[in-house]
Amino acid sequence: MDALLSGERQTEVIPFSLEDAVVYYPVRHHSPVCAWHLEQVIARYNPACILVEGPENANDLIPVLTDPDTAAPVALYYAYRDDAGLLSKEEGEPESCRCYYPFLDHSPELAALRAAAARGIPAAFIDLPYAEILLATQAARGLRTREEKQSYASDQYLAHNRFQERLCEKAGLRSFEEFWEKYFETAGLDLSDEAFVRQMNTYCFLSRQNTPAVELEEDGCLAREAHMARRIQEAAARYDRVLVVAGGFHIWGLLHPGQEPPRPALPASAHAVYPMRYTMPAADALAGYASGMPSPGFYASVWTALHGDRPRQAWTDTVLDYLVRTGRRLRKDGTLISAFDETCAFQQAQMLAQLRDKPAPGLYELQDAVLSNFVKGEASLSGVEPLRVLRQLTTGQAVGRLCSGALVPPLARDFDSQCRSFRLRLEGAAQHEITLAIFSEERHRAISRFFHQTVFLDCGFAQRKKGPDLLRRRDRNLIREVWEYRWTAAVDAALIEHAVSGATLREACSTELRGRMAAAARAEQGADLLVQGFLMGIGDLADQLAGRMDELLIADGDFASLCAACASLTTLEEWQDQYGERGGYDYPALLRRCFARVLQMLPQMNTVDDHNVQKVQQACILLYQVTGREAFADQRPALLEAFERLVGQNPIHPAFHGAALGLLYGARPAWKQTIDGVVRGYLQGTRAMMLQSAAFLQGLFSTARDLLLVDDGFLRQIDALLVGLEEEDFIALLPELRLAFSYFVPMETDRIARRAAELHGARGSDLRRGAVDPADYARAEALDAWAAAHLDGPEGEDDP
Incomplete structure (x- = not known):
């Protein structure tokens, strides 16, 4: 690294001495070698207090993170609802923001918190609370960018700048991740703690020098660093040895803080933080987690090997292990991979490491060796199966676990309880399939209702693949449902967001169903909500929603919408017996009222346009079929009279x-x-x-x-x-x-x-x-x- 940076002038050296009252330790999030050196620094420095970069409104949850029964990966889930309009002055729905702060076993921050707990010394997060970080950040910058999976701990300043691109060009490496693994992860094992920290500080300081100050201000970095610096000063006044664990990019800012801006007063109800389970796939940088390292399962294995009998051989042993596991999986799936192929791949990985001047092979040598030795023929779509298997193995499928007594919303507990009751498998991040005989098995019908509730709350947990679709009126000849389900971190996140709606899934769905019905603008939307309530097993709520449905029928002047509502209500009337809902609500009466409204508008449809004519045709056929049933036979004369008036009009x-x-x-x-x-x-x-x-x-x-x-x-x-x-x-x-x-x-x-x-x-x-x-x-x-x-x-x- 020193030779690589020889052309750069470093204007200031960031000090690091274990003799200081305050020691600043720079990290990259989820770096196993950063965490490994940190453990050694803690053992040598013997701090009286450990401060960790992270929003301080989660300090009460540190005991949950460090509890022996808590198993990584886990995360802190932060949420803020801008009811006061501090983020946006525009009228409308208040802006809702959320982010994750994941912790893996090899995350330096979690290693620091666990070490503090083991030593019985205090530990604390020192960054601004999440809501205040948002207020210190410009719109569309930092944590306020519109990303689906927003992460508190971002490495964008280390990985995405012109300085880093020039380094990769100079070193002849393909990406920042390959650069990082070569100069920090694999080479870091051969460095002393002081040398490793000096190398980290050098790289991070030069990255900061090549980042415009205006970006740091717009992203809220300067406000955050000023606040963290104040917390460090307060701790230094109480403890004689303080260890600060923070992102390497921020160390210079913590030593040279600016003026801390005034902190706004925020109501406690506006923001919340919860611990939650997390998964390895969610922590994968290649899956969209911006601050993660790629293939977290691989680096977790390196972390385990670092604490084994051969720490200096951790990288070599991990590469060999994944080559063997990949070959075993491919043979199980019918691909002809021999032990000789595995031997050749391992030898090539070692030789590539030597050629690339690395002390040991890493993830990129592993990938190149699999590509060269396991892919037979052209690396086309049919030939990349070995790479797909390797990708899956190095990502990992582990799902975290929270200790008992962790602060979990009642809604999430109800979800877990029902999963256990229905014997749904949540271990790992694999996808499972289940077939439900919904018309003959009461238990299967209950599982189907549970799945429909999770769909209504948009949890991303279950998806129906086959079966009668009452909402779209398709495949109604089928008697079984086939569902696929998989637990991900997004499921718990969604449940936390919906926790304000109720303590159980049924209660939350009922609350939000009433809210969506109140907000519905068309009869079609209202009828669809009734169908969803029916499928979720809360059809009894229709009594409370019928009044609003009548209002929609009267106010809606869209014939296609009214016909779609009539079709949905017809479905409900037809399927009450099959779903065991007969007597739950008088759907025939509501259908009659909708039918009368459609008949009232039917003679006016003579001038329907080409775009909507097929919908009107289908609606007329539906009305005719409804009046063919005994319960609605008395409506047939009125329908035929409307048709007679219609065909007598010109134009049509x-x-x-x-x-x-x-x-x-x-x-x-x-x-x-x-x-x-x-x-x-x-x-x-x-x-x-x-x-x-x-x-x-x-x-x-x-x-x-x-x-x-x-x-x-x-x-x-x-x-x-x-x-x-x-x-x-x-x-x-x-x-x-x-x-x-x-x-x-x-x-x-x-x-x-x-x-x-x-x-x-x-x-x-x-x-x-x-x-x-x-x-x-x-x-x-x-x-x-x-x-x-x-x-x-x-x-x-x-x-x-």
Whole structure:
């Protein structure tokens, strides 16, 4: 490292001496060698107090982090709701912010806290509380950037700057991570504590010199460092030996703090912090965790090896272990990897380390060795399976555990309790699948309701892969549900966020269901919420929501929305018995009220546009089906009367015209005569009418396709239309004609084709379906290639 930095001038040296009253130890988050040297520094310095960079409003949770029953990875979850409008002066929903502060076994901060607990000395976080960090940060900067997975502990200043890019270029390395592993992780084992800290301070100080001061101010760094410096001074006044563990980038700022800005008064209810379980995949830098190191499982193994019998061989032993594990997994999956391949890979990793002037192979030598020796052939999509397996192994699947008595919201405890009750597997971060017989097993139905509750709260825990979808009215012929579920850190985070809504999942869902219903603006949204409540097993809440649903039915002037609401309410009425909800709420009465509102608007739909006509058609079919059931038979006359008024209007969309006439014919066959006259008007009228005939047939066949199957005269009229069309007109009508005939099943289309052939003197038996001759297929492909060449390439090529 000294040779690499020889061209740089360091204007100031950051002191480090174990004789000082205050010792500043620089770290990179989740660095195993940083943590290893830190343990040795603590043993040599014997501090009376340890201060750690971290928001100080979590100090009460340090005993949870250091409890022997707490198993990493764990995290602190910070949340702030800007009800006072301090972050944004704009009106609207208050801004809600959150971030994670993860701790792995090899995190230097956790090593420091655990060492303090083991020695019985005080330890404390010294940074500004999370909410105050936000207030000290400019919009869209630092912790106020719009990222899905915001992390308190960010290494962006060390890893993303022009200085670091130049270093990688000078060292001939591919990335900052490879640079860090070479000069700090693998080389750090051969350095004394003082030499390692000096090297850390040199790199971090030069990184800071190459960072504009305005960025530090906008990101809140300067305000945070001033506050931490004050906390250090206060501790130094009480203890004779104070060890400060902070990000290496901040050490110079802690020694040269600016003026601390005034601290705003914040209500305690505006911000909160909770401990939570975490996972290795969530801590992976390659999965979006900006301050993490890639492949945390690999570095966790290095940390374990550092505390084993051969600490100086930790890197070599870990690389060998992962090569063997990768080979074993590949053989289990059917890939031919031999022990000789593993031996060659290990030898190559060692030789690559020598070539790259590293004391031992690391993660990047491991990856290159697997690529060279385990990938057989080209590294295409089919050939990267060894790299995928290695990636999975080096990431790790461990899930943390909190000690009993940890401050966990009741909602999260209820979630854990139900998972245990339903025997759902939460160990590891693997994905699990479960099949539920929801109509025959009460327990399975209870699990399904639990899963639906987690979906409603957007926990990211479960996802239905198969089964009846009442919300979208699909696959309702299925009798089983297939779910996939997996616990991640985001699940606990979501439960913490929703904890204000209730102590149990049912209570939280009920509270938020009422809130969403109050905020709904359309009948369709309200009916969808009723379906979700039904699936979650809280359909009894419909009594409280019915009044709001009636308001939406009256106020909503969108016919498509009202029809969608009618479809959802029909679903609820139909499925009460199957889901064991009969008697929970009078859905038929609510459906009748929705039905009446739709009938009121139906005659006004004659001018529906092309974009919405199919929705209106489907709505009319639904209404017709509803009135076909005994419980709603008394509504059929009113519906038919509305259809009669509709078809008598002019203008009317031809597709809607055909659909309404087909439904009238289905109820009263005497309408056949009227339909014949309308068909003649479309087929034999003006050219403008004739061009609307395909849309009319599409609507008619959607509701009464049997007309074409049983009436030869009707078939002759359509045949006459097609025969008499000019080619230009036929091309214009073709898309809608194809749509019109798509309502017939293959057997029916064969029957129609035979009858049409007979109208032109051919026999139906002459029509055959068969495989395409290979020679004809090859000829067609050649024609396609020739046409493409002449369209896109030079002219003059010979005909095929």
